[in-house]
Amino acid sequence: MRGVVSSKKLLLGREIDLDNLAKNGEALLTLGLVWFYAKSITKKSMGNTVGRLSKANPLDLAYIAGFLDGDGSIMLQMHRRKAGEETFRVKTVICFYQDSRHIDKIKWIKEVLDCGYIYTRRDHISELRIEGFQRVFEVLVNLKPYLRFKKKQVNLMLKIIPKLQQKMLFKQNTAIWIKKMQSYNYFSSQRNALEDVPVTTDI
Numbered sequence: 001m002r003g004v005v006s007s008k009k010l011l012l013g014r015e016i017d018l019d020n021l022a023k024n025g026e027a028l029l030t031l032g033l034v035w036f037y038a039k040s041i042t043k044k045s046m047g048n049t050v051g052r053l054s055k056a057n058p059l060d061l062a063y064i065a066g067f068l069d070g071d072g073s074i075m076l077q078m079h080r081r082k083a084g085e086e087t088f089r090v091k092t093v094i095c096f097y098q099d100s101r102h103i104d105k106i107k108w109i110k111e112v113l114d115c116g117y118i119y120t121r122r123d124h125i126s127e128l129r130i131e132g133f134q135r136v137f138e139v140l141v142n143l144k145p146y147l148r149f150k151k152k153q154v155n156l157m158l159k160i161i162p163k164l165q166q167k168m169l170f171k172q173n174t175a176i177w178i179k180k181m182q183s184y185n186y187f188s189s190q191r192n193a194l195e196d197v198p199v200t201t202d203i
Contacts, residue, residue: 052114053113053114053138053139053142054142056112056113056142057112060112061112061142061143061146062146064109064112064113064143065143065144065145065146065147066146066148067096067105067109068094068096068143068147068150069147069148069149069150070149071096071097071098072094072095072096072097072150073093073094073095073097073185074093074094074095074140074150074153074154074157074181074185075091075092075093075094075095075181075185076090076091076092076093076157076160076174076177076178076181077090077091077093077178078090078091078174078175078178088174090164090174090178091131092131092132092133092136092137092157092161092164093129093130093131093136094116094129094130094131094136094139094140095127095128095129095130096109096127096128097125097126097127098125098126098128099124099125099126100120100124100125100126101124103118103120103126106118106126106127106128109128110128113130113139115130115135115139116128116129116130116131116135117129133161133164133165136157136161137157137158137161140154140157140158141158144158150184152184153181153184153185156177156180156181156184157181160177
């Protein structure tokens with residue numbers, strides 16, 4: 001009927017009359033189970049995805065995202081666990097690069113993000129490296145709204161991390177994702193170079 005708003009909704013493939021929801025014990029039970037299932041799956045797969053960064057200053061996150069766009073990299077890496085073994089592990093990495101004379105900039109980023117470690121290379125470039133599925137996921141989720149050039153890399157990383165956590169990828173599949181990430185980093189660095197923006201994105 002025109003002008004009449006339906007009070008029925010589909011929930012898990014079942015039609016529920018919202019007008020009688022309060023009186024319908026079965027519907028309430030279904031809602032409760034759906035909420036509990038969604039919450040438990042989220043905790044098992046990713047934990048608290050925003051975590052401590054949920055209280056970070058948005059302006060700080062925007063600045064850090066800009067830094068990552070210009071002088072950072074998002075990488076998938078495959079490493080052999082022990083020499084001679086065919087067992088591999090995948091590393092998810094975010095890197096921020098800065099001339100060691102200005103190391104205070106990445107020290108500040110580390111303080112805001114509250115994770116990662118800093119070391120200085122022989123070429124006097126200091127790096128802030130953030131590793132680990134959970135930490136990388138959390139940082140990227142919070143920086144994603146402010147990123148411009150590395151959104152493809154972020155979307156790929158956010159897609160693959162839950163699969164890696166749940167051990168749903170084989171070595172061959174992982175190699176394909178790594179090559180895809182490398183291609184994104186290559187095109188990203190080429191685009192930025194054409195725009196005369198200094199970058200240190202890994203290829």
